[in-house]
Amino acid sequence: MTDTLIEAHGLRARYGRNLALEGLDATIARGDVVAVLGENGSGKSTFLKVLVRIIPVAGGELSFDGRPLSQIPRRDLARRVAYVPQSVDLVFPIRSLDLVLQGRAPHGRGFAAETAEDLRIAREAMRACDVEGLAERDAKALSGGERRRVFLARALAQEAEVWLLDEPTAGLDPRHRLEFLETLWRVHRERGTTVLLVTHEIGLAARLATSVLLLRAGHTVAGGPRSEVLTAENLRRVFGVPFEPRGSGFAMASGVLPGGIPDL
Amino acid sequence: MRIVSRGPALAAGLLLLAAVLIAAFSVGGVHLSLSDLASGRGEAGETARMLAALRWPRVLLAALVGACLALAGAALQALLKNPLADPFLLGTSGGAAAGAACAALAGASPLVSPAAAFAGAAAASVGVAALARRGGRLDLERLLLAGLIANAFFSALLLAAFSIASGEASRTMLFWMMGSLADATPGKVTALAPYAAAGTAVLVAAAARLNLFAVGEESAAALGVDAERTKRVVFLAASLLTGAAVAFAGVIGFVGLLVPHGVRAVAGNDQRTLLPLSALAGAALLVAADAVSRAALAPAELPIGAITAALGAPLFAWLLLRTP
Numbered sequence: 235m236t237d238t239l240i241e242a243h244g245l246r247a248r249y250g251r252n253l254a255l256e257g258l259d260a261t262i263a264r265g266d267v268v269a270v271l272g273e274n275g276s277g278k279s280t281f282l283k284v285l286v287r288i289i290p291v292a293g294g295e296l297s298f299d300g301r302p303l304s305q306i307p308r309r310d311l312a313r314r315v316a317y318v319p320q321s322v323d324l325v326f327p328i329r330s331l332d333l334v335l336q337g338r339a340p341h342g343r344g345f346a347a348e349t350a351e352d353l354r355i356a357r358e359a360m361r362a363c364d365v366e367g368l369a370e371r372d373a374k375a376l377s378g379g380e381r382r383r384v385f386l387a388r389a390l391a392q393e394a395e396v397w398l399l400d401e402p403t404a405g406l407d408p409r410h411r412l413e414f415l416e417t418l419w420r421v422h423r424e425r426g427t428t429v430l431l432v433t434h435e436i437g438l439a440a441r442l443a444t445s446v447l448l449l450r451a452g453h454t455v456a457g458g459p460r461s462e463v464l465t466a467e468n469l470r471r472v473f474g475v476p477f478e479p480r481g482s483g484f485a486m487a488s489g490v491l492p493g494g495i496p497d498l
Numbered sequence: 499m500r501i502v503s504r505g506p507a508l509a510a511g512l513l514l515l516a517a518v519l520i521a522a523f524s525v526g527g528v529h530l531s532l533s534d535l536a537s538g539r540g541e542a543g544e545t546a547r548m549l550a551a552l553r554w555p556r557v558l559l560a561a562l563v564g565a566c567l568a569l570a571g572a573a574l575q576a577l578l579k580n581p582l583a584d585p586f587l588l589g590t591s592g593g594a595a596a597g598a599a600c601a602a603l604a605g606a607s608p609l610v611s612p613a614a615a616f617a618g619a620a621a622a623s624v625g626v627a628a629l630a631r632r633g634g635r636l637d638l639e640r641l642l643l644a645g646l647i648a649n650a651f652f653s654a655l656l657l658a659a660f661s662i663a664s665g666e667a668s669r670t671m672l673f674w675m676m677g678s679l680a681d682a683t684p685g686k687v688t689a690l691a692p693y694a695a696a697g698t699a700v701l702v703a704a705a706a707r708l709n710l711f712a713v714g715e716e717s718a719a720a721l722g723v724d725a726e727r728t729k730r731v732v733f734l735a736a737s738l739l740t741g742a743a744v745a746f747a748g749v750i751g752f753v754g755l756l757v758p759h760g761v762r763a764v765a766g767n768d769q770r771t772l773l774p775l776s777a778l779a780g781a782a783l784l785v786a787a788d789a790v791s792r793a794a795l796a797p798a799e800l801p802i803g804a805i806t807a808a809l810g811a812p813l814f815a816w817l818l819l820r821t822p
Binding site for chain 1: 575579580581703706707709710712713714716717719720721722723724762766767768770
């Protein structure tokens with residue numbers, strides 16, 4: 235018996251003028267780590283943005299903890315669901331600690347967050363994400379890996395039970411990627427956080443995720459436990475190139491790379 | 499990173515403004531001795547009182563106009579996440595001037611001019627935002643180009659109004675185009691004050707929400723802010739402040755660009771400090787600029803817009819060079 239937290243049926247949403255989701259189905263249980271896989275433009279990021287009400291639901295059903303999402307006040311939702319954007323460009327200087335304190339905004343009066351308790355939680359979140367040493371630094375001047383972990387600390391300070399991460403490891407070198415994943419995994423284990431992870435790394439999904447959601451052109455191709463969903467056949471249907479099992483994960487099938495590029 | 503606490507920063511801002519107000523009060527074509535004014539006896543006291551009665555509306559109007567423009571600029575910069583946002587550069591001031599000029603040309607009472615200026619400013623904001631929007635976000639380059647287009651359009655409107663108007667009316671048009679505090683009256687000060695207070699109250703109340711826009715609109719929405727509503731409220735309040743300032747002082751450029759950058763360099767980018775401090779510093783800047791405009795070529799006056807542009811244009815150039 236699983237405890238369903240998020241349920242979507244025939245979910246539709248617009249991004250700009252186009253329909254980015256045109257019938258997404260998903261059932262996500264509390265405590266799951268869900269890898270959301272699919273081609274560019276398949277609606278992965280849109281799904282995350284719909285879940286935090288950045289993008290409104292245009293049709294179908296979407297419920298969170300048994301209630302229609304659209305009926306949950308924004309602020310209540312922000313106390314329960316944290317969103318970590320794919321990339322941010324900061325224009326004005328901002329202290330890393332202040333960035334992490336933003337996570338306290340949904341909990342504070344009038345979005346102002348700096349009670350002693352807020353500060354304690356923010357500093358503790360920074361410690362958990364190994365960025366306490368960066369607290370006084372300008373977040374604009376941090377490296378990509380450092381900045382990702384500062385944003386992870388912001389999500390942690392939000393004390394939400396669900397994390398939505400949009401390609402959190404994209405563009406990170408192997409060491410920073412590893413450090414980021416270690417932190418994510420540790421926090422998930424300690425707090426039982428439900429995680430939705432948009433990623434292009436099939437190997438990562440194969441190892442980290444408990445369940446997988448495969449999207450193509452705004453539709454769900456398959457969703458469920460990793461071992462059932464992550465098959466060569468499903469991956470071929472989603473990405474349109476042949477895959478084969480390799481080690482503990484999958485790789486593009488041998489012989490598909492053109493013109494004598496050595497096999498990856 | 500430099501972080502200053504709000505209380506001392508605001509106290510320092512108030513002190514600065516008070517000092518500038520007192521200094522500007524005594525500066526001008528004729529020196530006003532504050533001790534003569536205070537003693538108030540004899541011929542010297544009489545002269546001092548007359549001078550003071552003439553000068554205080556002008557000094558206070560400068561303070562209110564400076565506060566309105568600086569605050570509007572600071573709020574727009576935070577909302578649009580754009581260091582080049584400024585009511586003058588984005589065409590909001592031009593729209594306000596055109597609105598006020600058209601109302602005056604149509605024979606409306608001067609009492610209507612703040613409303614007409616506000617309507618013009620709001621129309622300019624909406625138009626510029628619509629022109630600059632691409633794929634759901636406000637593009638930085640497009641925003642500046644849209645401001646350029648709006649300014650060209652509104653200055654054409656103003657020039658047309660100027661040539662149609664005759665006599666006294668054409669002088670009024672010129673006033674809106676060039677910007678001036680020379681026609682300050684106690685009535686103008688009391689008329690502008692409620693607009694300034696209302697706009698300030700709305701924007702300062704939105705400061706904590708505006709802080710969350712530093713990472714972007716989507717991030718603010720994900721933290722529980724009704725981003726669309728905040729955008730509308732801030733745009734309207736900034737238009738109201740700009741419209742009110744322009745209705746009573748014409749177009750004075752660069753205040754909304756200069757002041758927030760100066761304040762940010764000293765006090766950081768927390769909007770809860772930056773917004774009120776920008777209002778105080780904007781007031782001080784324009785009072786000082788007005789004092790210079792009265793004293794530099796006395797008895798003639800240097801246009802105040804020339805002074806703010808002389809300060810603002812180099813900063814604008816520097817920002818442009820620094821912006822990737």
